[in-house]
Amino acid sequence: MSRRSAPESGPRAVRRWRRRLADEREEAAVYRELAARRTGEEREILLGLAEAEERHAAHWEELLGDEAGPQRRGQFRMRLLVFLARRFGSVFVLALAQRAESRSPYRSDRDASAAMAADERIHEEVVRALAARGRARVSGTFRAAVFGANDGLVSNLALVLGVIGGNVPPQTVLLTGLAGLLAGALSMGAGEYISVRSQRELLAAASPNPEARAVVPYLDVDANELALVYRARGMSEEEAHRRADALLRDPRPPVPPAESPADDHEVVGTGIKAAVSSFVFFASGALVPVLPFLVGMSGWPAVLVAVVLVGLALMLTGATVGVLSGAAPLPRALRQLGIGAGASAVTYALGLAFGATVS
Structure with missing residues (x-):
């Protein structure tokens, strides 16, 4: 992992590296605790974030070498996040994690690589998207x-x-x-x-009627009025005909596809x-x-x-x-x-x- 310039040295730099290392470990723990309370895709995403934070921790461990010393505790706000994630694992914790990612110091830290700074920016967007799912549910x-x-x-x-x-x-x-x-x-x-x-x-009232699928095999293939359904849903004429033709060849998918009214109800x-x-x-x-x-x-x-x-x-x-x-x-x-x-x-x-x- 390349750095922007030669790292600093001396006791002051070592203290900062130790602080960064402790915070990265705490942040990885937050995502692992949240993942433990999730299943499926969300769990995999959170574990991926935890692995990324552990890579960042390895960067600071490499810089510190023998001066890493005993494992230290991170900042209070990071320890609080770990505590909340362990007890609750709610959208509230994800919102706090989003704030923490947005305050990453790596953009101005000469000892952090450009890739690490970019990672943190992307992590903010990932957590924002996960938090948005939770906000939608509540x-x-x-x-x-x-x-x-x-x-x-x-x-x-x-x-x-x-x-x-x-x-x-x-x-x-x-x-x-x-x-x-x-x-x-x-x-x-x-x-x-x-x-x-x-x-x-x-x-x-605006949701598609699932019973409409039953009449698809009896539609006039030449007239292909099914395309009107897709055009009414906002598709272009070309895309509507393409989707309608595909459905006529295989009428098993529902009509219309890829829209989930349950999400809006939620x-x-x-x-x-x-x-x-x-x-x-x-x-x-x-x-x-x-x-x-x-x-x-x-x-x-x-x-x-x-x-x-x-x-x-x-x-x-x-x-x-x-x-x-x-x-x-x-x-x-x-x-x-x-x-x-x-x-x-x-x-x-x-x-x-x-x-x-x-x-």
């Missing part, structure tokens, strides 16, 4: 959970602040918050169920799961701004605690979305916080205005 339920929690946090905090701005008693604030929690959770759950069911029904999710997820997470989020009033607090201390709790929860949901999307979590967390704060401030101002008008 996207329906996850979307409902995130939207439910976020809506519960923002809408009920805004509702509570609005009635506080109207100068109502603490008991009224608590009752309003609980009513908002129940009404919002039921509305979110019902709306999510209808939305997902409607999407699945639309997908089912992305959308199921109505019951989405509804339950939306209901539970909306209720959980909506409960947060009500907690201080439930434990007997009132006035500005209760408001301050509610705002802080909701702010932390909003940042957590934003950071989670950031990590799962392969992006930096902090900007997403601050975005969620800013949106929630803006909505709550507007509602509180309206409560003040209407409260002053009523009084």
Whole structure:
């Protein structure tokens, strides 16, 4: 494996090489742990990534020679990834691994070969594709959970602040918050169920009818109307005729081929799961701004605690979305916080205005 230039030497370089070696070993362990929880193609891909990281580790071992010393532990984030991969093996770990691959230092490390730097860039794309598969499997339920929690946090905090701005008693604030929690959770759950069911029904209406295959042997070969099916599916006229002719010669494959509506259904999710997820997470989020009033607090201390709790929860949901999307979590967390704060401030101002008008 060729290097870009002659390697550095000295204690400082040795420390860096040891750190690179430890990180590569940890990264290989992440992929092997993930592979242990997968089967089929995904398992083979993850094992291939692990072997590539072990080749990179061998590069640093070769540079270190007798100075490799005892096996060291990698950076904390890499050890955390190994722990999570061993316990969970979820899309969350793949998203974190994607972030780790994107931060590879090899592009600026003179002791890493150009091939190693290229490997890491390709590894990022491989992990991105694997993470995309996992995101597709959980996207329906996850979307409902995130939207439910976020809506519960923002809408009920805004509702509570609005009635506080109207100068109502603490008991009224608590009752309003609980009513908002129940009404919002039921509305979110019902709306999510209808939305997902409607999407699945639309997908089912657009899916090919498997019974159409039975009539293929009876089609007029000269007219070849089967080509119209493929053209309606977006193929060029030439490609449509080629595929139709092949199917007429051997009518065993389904009509039309190479399209899996089940994949789309999997992305959308199921109505019951989405509804339950939306209901539970909306209720959980909506409960947060009500907690201080439930434990007997009132006035500005209760408001301050509610705002802080909701702010932390909003940042957590934003950071989670950031990590799962392969992006930096902090900007997403601050975005969620800013949106929630803006909505709550507007509602509180309206409560003040209407409260002053009523009084």
